[in-house]
Amino acid sequence: MTRRGPVAQAIYSLFAWTVVLIVAFPLVWMVLTSLKPQFELFTIPPTILPQEPTLEHYARLLNETPFPLYFRNSALIAVGTTMLVVVVATLGAHSLVRFAYPGRRWLAQMVLFTYLLPSVVLIIPLYLLMVWVGVANTLFSLVIAYTTFALPFALWLLRSFMAAIPDELEHAALVDGATRMEAFVDVILPQALPGVISTALFTFILAWNEYLYALVLVNRDDARPLTTGVINMLTSAFNIEWSLLMAASVMMSVPLIVAFAFLQKHLTRGFGAGGVKG
Amino acid sequence: MAGVRLEKIHKSFGADAVAVRALDLEIAEREFLSLLGPSGCGKTTTLRMLAGLEQPTSGRIFIGGREVTEVAPGRRDIAMVFQSYALYPHMTVGENIAYPLKKRGVPSAERKAMVARTVDLLQLGPLVDRKPRQLSGGQQQRVALGRAIVRDPAVFLLDEPLSNLDAKLRAHMRAELIQLQKRLGKTMVYVTHDQLEAMTMSDRIAIMNKGELQQLGTPDEIYRRPANRFVAGFVGTPAMNFATGRMTVADGRPAFAGAGLTIPLPPGHPVEGEAGAGGRAVEIGIRPEDVVVGEGPFEGRIRVVEPTGHETIVLFAAGEADLVTRVPGGIALKAGEAVRFRVRAENAHLFDQADGRRLGAAAGH
Structure with a gap:
């Protein structure tokens, strides 16, 4: 950190806070709107704080709409994808780093290459594949679809973590009587924990927020996740239920905010480690 | 077991x-x-x-x-x-x-x-x-x-x-x-x-x-x-002195000649049994402690003096060879001085230049 004079300091602060406000405003507005009764939304001049704060939209959302079902679907998809990606990516990254086999480097590069394809390109083939396998229109199809684009990034992120763990630790565990799998679980995994947490968070967020695949791959109402479900339920050609939509948005954000709050420390460490080893 | x-x-x-x-x-x-x-x-x-x-x-x-x-x-x-x-x-x-x-x-x-x-x-x-x-x-x-x-x-x-x-x-x-x-x-x-x-x-x-x-x-x-030759050179600090030359005969005894030095080998030296003479290309190896300065048949000029306290490492040139020896600490020697020295030839090793093997080693010495 370089030292700055008080004027420069003030300018930096002003700039930073401006950016923060610009970013935060829609979020704050979302929360405020969700607490306003419907009639207050379109008053002119607009009110900033709700004059008669109410939780009626939340109650309606939970009791009168399929919101809880969508929420459950999203949770299942996000947790399922996260678990699948973390298991496959940790083992895969370890293999890419530690085991010598022909085509190892090539494999790692091909994995990255798949990540470079725009996801739109893959939707139709994936959909046909799901239909062919017979899992189209299920939560499972979304878990598989999200795994296809979370996995390459996860592999590369974890690869850099795994590469930074000295070989000797694993060898020590082997000499101490551990099997390869035990050495991996007892010694490698705890060392790679920040990477695993970053990977898990990244995957969870991706699976939780995804819209396009959910829109194309699932068109049965009881298998919709929050992203497509809420839009489907609250918007029609004639009307958008703004306050319900805002309440839904708030509730959709809660799991991510909670996860971030707890794991933010690991996440920043994780993204740092991707670039600078050690 | x-x-x-x-x-x-x-x-x-x-x-x-x-x-x-x-x-x-x-x-x-x-x-x-x-x-x-x-x-x-x-x-x-x-x-x-x-x-x-x-x-x-x-x-x-x-x-x-x-x-x-x-x-x-x-x-x-x-x-x-x-x-x-x-x-x-x-x-x-x-x-x-x-x-x-x-x-x-x-x-x-x-x-x-x-x-x-x-x-x-x-x-x-x-x-x-x-x-x-x-x-x-x-x-x-x-x-x-x-x-x-x-x-x-x-x-x-x-x-x-x-x-x-x-x-x-x-x-x-x-x-x-x-x-x-x-x-x-x-x-x-x-x-x-x-x-x-x-x-x-x-x-x-x-x-x-x-x-x-x-x-x-x-x-x-x-x-x-x-x-x-490898073992001889790897073990010992300072490292063994080496000079290349040929086997020859001096005063009726097998001797090493090379780098401007002729070193006769005493009776009983392990090399005696094995092709002692005959112009064989060899390398002689002498531990620093087997190079004794003060008196002797050879003359050299001191190049570097490295006092370490209880002993002093002395590098000097003799003939075409650079030699290292150790002397007890406190002996006053200066770079540039001429010194006389002798070699404990009974402890000198001779190595075949072709394969590096020590001559006489096969006989169990």
């Missing part, structure tokens, strides 16, 4: 990178054997093959009379101390030491007792609940030893365990290791590139170079009767 035997061990990485070539080595029970050599000589690869972390390309490995060539590291009844110590960073000292017991299914109560004994032995008591990163290098080293000792293996494998310590601590740990080995009465295989460690600690030393065993012998044998 917990000896170790390597039979025709060969290890290559890919087509041209041979790490270890046709190595035969037998290590007796309770022996402290050092594998000594420059980096890349194959000593660590040999140790890793013993540990089971590396598979030999061909050859067989026996530990305690049992063939273990294909046996997993954890089932070989060995323990290993790594150069980096390889302590598990997320476990406390106590957990680190207990880990090998846990993996062998030792019941919890027994495990605690065994860890406690090891902790006592290595005086790690106050550190048991600390994490490795909270320890000094010397303490980490002791924990690594503790993790090896705790389960009472047949053979200890140590890979340059002292190389990360500072000089003072290293001397201290050397002594501790020797005592520990005597007390435990276990076979130890110790890899090092530090000849001082090998000389001071070992029962026998195996010197390796470029994947091949150069000589296997006691420290004294290695020092006094090096098998070849």
Whole structure:
């Protein structure tokens, strides 16, 4: 950190806070709107704080709409994808780093290459594949679809973590009587924990927020996740239920905010480690 | 019987990178054997093959009379101390030491007792609940030893365990290791590139170079009767003096002539039996302590004087050769001075220039 004079300091602060406000405003507005009764939304001049704060939209959302079902679907998809990606990516990254086999480097590069394809390109083939396998229109199809684009990034992120763990630790565990799998679980995994947490968070967020695949791959109402479900339920050609939509948005954000709050420390460490080893 | 035997061990990485070539080595029970050599000589690869972390390309490995060539590291009844110590960073000292017991299914109560004994032995008591990163290098080293000792293996494998310590601590740990080995009465295989460690600690030393065993012998044998030019040059500080030349005859005796010096060999010199004369191309090797300055038939000029306290290392030029000698500290010598010196020819070694073999070695000298 370089030292700055008080004027420069003030300018930096002003700039930073401006950016923060610009970013935060829609979020704050979302929360405020969700607490306003419907009639207050379109008053002119607009009110900033709700004059008669109410939780009626939340109650309606939970009791009168399929919101809880969508929420459950999203949770299942996000947790399922996260678990699948973390298991496959940790083992895969370890293999890419530690085991010598022909085509190892090539494999790692091909994995990255798949990540470079725009996801739109893959939707139709994936959909046909799901239909062919017979899992189209299920939560499972979304878990598989999200795994296809979370996995390459996860592999590369974890690869850099795994590469930074000295070989000797694993060898020590082997000499101490551990099997390869035990050495991996007892010694490698705890060392790679920040990477695993970053990977898990990244995957969870991706699976939780995804819209396009959910829109194309699932068109049965009881298998919709929050992203497509809420839009489907609250918007029609004639009307958008703004306050319900805002309440839904708030509730959709809660799991991510909670996860971030707890794991933010690991996440920043994780993204740092991707670039600078050690 | 917990000896170790390597039979025709060969290890290559890919087509041209041979790490270890046709190595035969037998290590007796309770022996402290050092594998000594420059980096890349194959000593660590040999140790890793013993540990089971590396598979030999061909050859067989026996530990305690049992063939273990294909046996997993954890089932070989060995323990290993790594150069980096390889302590598990997320476990406390106590957990680190207990880990090998846990993996062998030792019941919890027994495990605690065994860890406690090891902790006592290595005086790690106050550190048991600390994490490795909270320890000094010397303490980490002791924990690594503790993790090896705790389960009472047949053979200890140590890979340059002292190389990360500072000089003072290293001397201290050397002594501790020797005592520990005597007390435990276990076979130890110790890899090092530090000849001082090998000389001071070992029962026998195996010197390796470029994947091949150069000589296997006691420290004294290695020092006094090096098998070849490589061993002679590698062991000893300051290094042995070398000069190339030919065998000749002076005053009716075999003599070395080269680099402007003619050194007659006394009766009984090992070289006598083996082609003493005849113009053979040889290299003479003389330890610094066998070059005696003060008086003698040769003359030289001092180039550098390096006082180290109790002795002084003197470099001087004689003929076309540069020679090193050591004299007791406090003797006043200056660079540029002329000195007279003699050579204890009875201790001089002659090496064949073609293959580096020491002449006379075959006769058992």
